[in-house]
Amino acid sequence: MKSVILKVANIIGETGVYRFLCPGRVPVFMLHRVTDGSDGIPGDMTAERLRGYLRYLSSRGYSVLTMDQLWQFLNKGTSIPSKSVMFTIDDGFSDHHDVAAQVFDEFGFPLNFFVITGLLDEQLWPWDDQIAYAVNRTRISVTDLQLPFGGKYSVNLADIGLRRTIREIRNALKIVNQEHVYQWLSAELYSKLEVDFPDTIPREYRPMSWDDARSLKERGHGVYPHTCTHRILSTLALEEKQHEINEARKRVEQELAQCPDVFAYPTGRPSDYDRADIEEVKRAGFKMAFNTVPDYIRAGCSQYELPRFSLPENTADFLQIVNRFEALKEKVPRQPNRSRSFLPTR
Template sequence: MRSSKIRLIGLVLLIVVLTVGTVAYIFDSKKNNSKVSSNRAQKSTAGINKTDVEKKIEPKYNKLREFKGKDLVHNDKQIPVLMYHSIADNSKVTNVASKSIILPPEVFKEQMQYLKDNGYTTLTLDELYNFLKNDKPVPQKSVVLTFDDAYEDNYTNAYPILKEFGFRGTIFVITGGTDKIGAYLTSAQLKEMDANGMDIQSHTVNHEDLDTLSLEKQQETLAQSKQFLEKLLNKKVDYIAYPSGKYNDFTEQAAKNAGYTMAFTINSGWANKDTNILFLNRVFVNALKGIDQFKERLTSPNYE
């Protein structure tokens, strides 16, 4: 009888020991698994800065500059907005109208050298908008460089020259031509330029003559081109140049409905706050004229 009790007590003790051991094993296993998972997680993120992963990569020139000094002007003054198209050799072009908008690279460089030598500041469109609407001062010798249509030579010829001089400019893109075989810029080129001092903005989808379109059709091409560029460049697109400078009574409402805050025509003259900001003037740079006309149009708002 006594031996039976001893065996029972031993059995109970054995069960207790096994139970405690099992619990301890389970606890240790969970603890070890947790360490392994932690180690794996640390290894998977080794060498990666969390802020580098989380932060949005932004273009180098996406912020407004705050200009300081005594040689600043407010929006009671005007700013020349130069209008270019193609920067390429025009020696074999016979059509006069076409030749006038194809400026040879060496002439373009001469013009940029003049700007540099004479202390000009090239404004972004954000800076121009801030000047016109919010009276933010800019350097007295300010100019805006714009390029219509987004020809590939803007990348191969104009862009290297602008980088050489540290200048900024804006390309108005016919989005329907992007990545198509032909003379227009690719998505990769647009992204590169947008991240390095060139602002990319809208020139409609297919260079439509807006003066022939209804409000609905105008709004469609204005909105679609804007959305295409915003998706491609991951930024807001606020500005547009009307193709061939054409517009009608519906254009202002279409531009507002599509979300634009500033727009350009080809009407001759400098940009000023007294002009409707959705119909700003520009200065045509004529490839058939010499440096003297360039200087005159750059320095006098009442040029011929």
């Protein structure tokens, strides 16, 4: 029933009525991994699905904004077409250059890359992916993990399964001081799960190279820092925060010979960064920063907490964001304990 309602709503959306009712909103989408089917890349976003979305935008006359166009809109009040959207992709994996960028190039659309500089420097791969790698490979079903700074997490794979275990360990680690999270992973998680910590970055988590990043920039895409190590900023001491923000900026500047002026907070929920992080991002010279709150950007919103929608894996959800049907939720009176979003909960 819900899917029928959405189909009808999306057909009505083609007329532009929701954009008329909810003007001045820009959806910014966030991609993570894009697979062309020939590799073990995690996630369900395929190059073909992405191509389908961009084909739709191209055929319906949508404008895909550059970062500068968004900044001009927010700062100078420069008008942008009512059918505007923007795309970002986080972390800097090889598929971002090899697959995602190729699809965007087919349509001449810009894509904005937020890169973990330590990943491109091949010094590390993200802590959250290291959890998935270990849990997916372990033969141990039951064990107790001693969490950093006390507390424990009881692994029981037979009962709660791989996906939930990965999510719960990630969530447990998001709220502790992450200064030594990488050491904890190899010393505690890999050890207890009896998984060998790989000597080199596993194939599915390989980064793009800095040469790839330079090529993206030359092709009109944006490349911006996403910290050095992807640790949760709100858990870190001031000195660590400063290093993550300033050093990442410096690395991108050194490699791309261009001062990057936009930032994205790791994992990006409002609890994953704090006022001190926002101040540090401003002090470092960034003029905009993105979180991962699913909402539209509109004139007058904070430029250091710009929201983004995860790029949906099904077309109906994608269309309801693109045609601004999702924006109508603001006009629906809120009922207690009831989500206003028409999107499925994730």
